[in-house]
Amino acid sequence: MDLALTPDQEMLKSVVHRFVQQEYPKETLLEIAASGSPTPSEPWSKLAETGWLGIAVPLEYGGEGGTLTDAGVLFEELGRGPVPGPHITSGILGVFTVLAGGTEEQKREWLPLLARGERTLVPAVTEADYGWEQEDVRLAAHRNGAGFRLNGSKVYVFDANSASHLLCAVRSEGGDQVGLVTVPASAPGVEVRPLPGFSWNMAEVKFNDVAVGESDLLGLSFDSGWDALQWAIDRTIPVLGAFQVGGCQAVYEMSVDYSRTRVQFGTPVGRFQRVQDHIINLVNHLDSARWTTYEALWKLDTDRPAQESVHLAKAVGSEAYHQACNYAHEVHAGLGGMTEYGLTLHTTASRTLYHYLGNPRFHRLRLADALGL
């Protein structure tokens, strides 16, 4: 038993930590959030240059060949920003889906580009009846000569507004199978519309008679697309969990600092047990998320049965980030609500990630199945 990070992971952690402080300070994050364009060229290209977007890409495909725990360490630090994507969506979920479902040729085409951040591939799965079950996918790929035509839309697609390419879940014509097709976000007929409001980089993607080639179908078949996506989602969930842990850690540290410096009634507010209760609830959520997440990463890295742990990590991690932000707001009161303070960056991210890849309720139901109840 050894719950410490390896020396290499400790080093990665501190390098990423410094990178986020330097390249994504609060002012930059606020600017990005205000601009509605999450990939300003400068910090994103620096992030791509680090090679971290290829952390999960095997060496043979031009990546770093890291473990999932390595990815967890990286994304925990990015989560402290919270640094906007499309990093997990493309570098983890996109990469794993291609790895699991792509032909050798597709892997050779996509993975090196994704590792270098020269392309980003963001899965677009959910539709109007929001859900992560296969039956929720309705968008059909209609046969058209040597390829397909897409007509319809994907909604609440996380990171779609910053993707160069979309990996779109589509139903085979008249069929019961779901496959995945790659579509350039700039292709004629594709319209990406960012959703305004209390959401973090969510968009609607409309497909208006979009032409897709036969070779753009992942694995060149509808047989294995959904399974590949599920396999990839299982591996992405605890990495996303680590990102949420980083977010919890950031709002925890913010809250402890504030409890020491904010004076009311002539004393630091952290001397009041009501305020202490909020921070204690916060740290309990933080640590619940941390240890369920890292245990799931470890199980996946060591090829242990991990289904229960994956559902547990998503259910606990997403609840934790959501609640941690709520408690941080209690500690900060009015100040926490002011955009320039920075807490609301996390609050906003926590709501979107709560639903991304299935909400806690969805994963609790699946956990019951996994437990054989």
Place this chain on the structure above:
Amino acid sequence: MDFEPRYTEEQERFRVEVREWLKENMPEDIVHPPDSIDLTYEQYQKRRELGRRLGDKGWLWATAPVEYGGGGLTVDQSVIIEEEIDEYGLTIPPYYDTGGRLGGASILVWGSEEQKQHFLPNIMKGRVRTWQLLSEPEAGSDLANVKATAIRDGDDYIVNGQKIYVGSSFGADYMWTLLVTDPDAPRHQNLGWFMIPGDLPGITIQPMEMLISGGEGGAGSGEKNTVYFDNVRVPAFNLVGGENQGWKVATTHLELEHGAGGRAARRNWMVDRLFEYCRTHQRRGQPISKDPEARDRLVDVFVESEIARLFGMRNYWMRHSKTPMTYEGPQNSYFRKMSNLRQATYILDILGPAALTYDPELGAEDGHMEAFQRSAIIGVHPAGTADIQKVIMARRIGIGREVREKAGALA
């Protein structure tokens, strides 16, 4: 990271050795009454005998130093022993005893060499059973407010006063306790930490009537008692850590009792029993576990128990790898207490009133579910109430204060 003790071939051989040894030395017909107050004296003696055999083998307090009667073994070996005895539904030690885990740890840190030689081997080898005597009618959450006195008289101390919520059924060989050695000294500088033989004249033990004994230890304690000291003459040798140094000595066992020790065993018998019951018992023509509402609640129980398991494992690792702790001990204790209480509510939802009776026909799991309903609420308060754990967490985190309080010394 590695969430499982990794075993070398040599350690796997050790596991086989432990397993074989337990098979040979495990007393027959060990039973586990849901409420430990129903444990018979005969059953208690079987557990004591097992404890002595484990002690002789060096497996009772496996990681304690050999020169003081421990096993001098590695953490991984102690985990192997705990896992193997867990298969019998038992813990280390297999009976209520606070000598090796708490009192002994304080003696190891603060005792003189002579005291260590005198007290520790008997504790570590399971020859004696030890109680802790901390709470008093005026000293609950405010433990430093103890009133019982130990006043120096020649080579002895004369002890007078009253301690409550003490120990277990069937008495103890030693009692370790905090007493006022200087009534005029300031708070925290007025206490002495004593190891007192249980058979000294002037000690009276009177059982308390409680809903259940509660307690955090794996082994149920059975009865709780009031202990009266009436001019009890205790040799000065039994004062550990020096006069008026008692609070310092206490920080070690308080730290451990507040959850810093952690736990490595993986099975949760309560959850296993609950799941098994719900899979095998029908309601409206289907297993309870298929009922959508019960199913939701069963998952809630599982999630709670997983987080509690992980916190325990983290602390176990931190302690044994000597990773500095701050708030993790009281967090573990706080979370486990409140989590048990939440789980009890979920189980009350799942099982309905069947959770409230140990009637052989209508109760669930031979009364284990009913006993859990009682222990979940009573267990919130021993060993530092849940609220006190939060107070300690706040100080350790440094909420509202720049200087963070340090954790007690464990070694």
